[in-house]
Amino acid sequence: MARAGITADRLVEAGAELADAAGFEQVSLSALARRFEVSVPSLYAHVAGSHDLKTRIARLALAELADRGLAALAGRAGKDALTALGNVYRDYARAHPGRYAAARMPLDPAAAAASAGPRHTEMIRAILRGYDLPETEQTHAVRLLGATFHGYVSLELAGGFDHSSPDSERSWSRAMDALDALLRHWPDE
């Protein structure tokens, strides 16, 4: 019988597509085996199991997000940079909801360290260079920005802002205005 030419990367890519189309929780070795017309145990030659596959999808998503973020930040500073990075997260989550969900999956310390996670922190730190925050406040601001980006995107994705006016587009724009204002007038300790 002809070989299907499966590799770990092809599995992860197909898993990511499935996640975007049907939801991250629908990703299973069974579904991928059907997709590649191969028996389920065959997949164990390429990935160590279901958890391994999902972890790889998470790392793919984190890396894609970091790549896009870095590209968006190039040549921008201040509010321009802030908005650009925010839009990268938001647009990615809306275009690839399954991948975004994967990126939020808790990774064990080993996998987390090997992921693009730290690059995300770096990107937000880079934005802060356009504002005038004391060194001791940097980490607090990074956490607040990360939380707000993630929180907004995740609530919007869950449909929290559907069917209510004003539309989410406008709220997002005002959220960026607000974060910019906050960073320009960061409260004293």
Place this chain on the structure above:
Amino acid sequence: MARAGITADRLVEAGAELADAAGFEQVSLSALARRFEVSVPSLYAHVAGSHDLKTRIARLALAELADRGLAALAGRAGKDALTALGNVYRDYARAHPGRYAAARMPLDPAAAAASAGPRHTEMIRAILRGYDLPETEQTHAVRLLGATFHGYVSLELAGGFDHSSPDSERSWSRAMDALDALLRHWPDE
């Protein structure tokens, strides 16, 4: 054989406890059947299935959160109220991680409308009364606050702030300072 005296409420309560102890994704009819020493199909007399059970746990969590929020807001205004509500979310999530995860589960429109979700929006709106925001900006601010609370708590719960200094406690406190400052100096449209 003696009856176990199972009711939907007891199932939901046990499910919530299991979620807090082992994680929301570990909640299953099988686990609860073992817990009550009853066969799995018996549970279908009380809940409509696994999804129904999880939805009920989500609604329980939303209601508990709203109750605590309301109690915390009584007699407070301004930054005091802001911090109090933020702490309710954060403390609840840390004390009941499984329930908190359940509360974040996407509900179908019918279940969402019957849940305590709208009360949460009301609570944040109440906080805004202590600040001077134009009517048209209220919804934007509600969304930003909700997103930031949820985002921070969810990142912290996922361990995002572990093993890095300064400690999360301090960042949280500064986040409350920052949100207060933001609401006092909300940027013009």
Place this chain on the structure above:
DNA sequence: GCAAAAACCTAAAGGCTTTAGGAAGGCGTA
């Protein structure tokens, strides 16, 4: 006290993961 409703049961089908062990395709080398 008896009927009906409610709580519980076994049986069974179907989906998912994972391990064990066997067959076949393809590549490197003699």
Place this chain on the structure above:
DNA sequence: TACGCCTTCCTAAAGCCTTTAGGTTTTTGC
């Protein structure tokens, strides 16, 4: 070219989960 080995793929089987179907026992209420 042909041999052998590694890798890819297979079937079989066990274990866990959900859900439906249909039967029995306990409890409740008239």
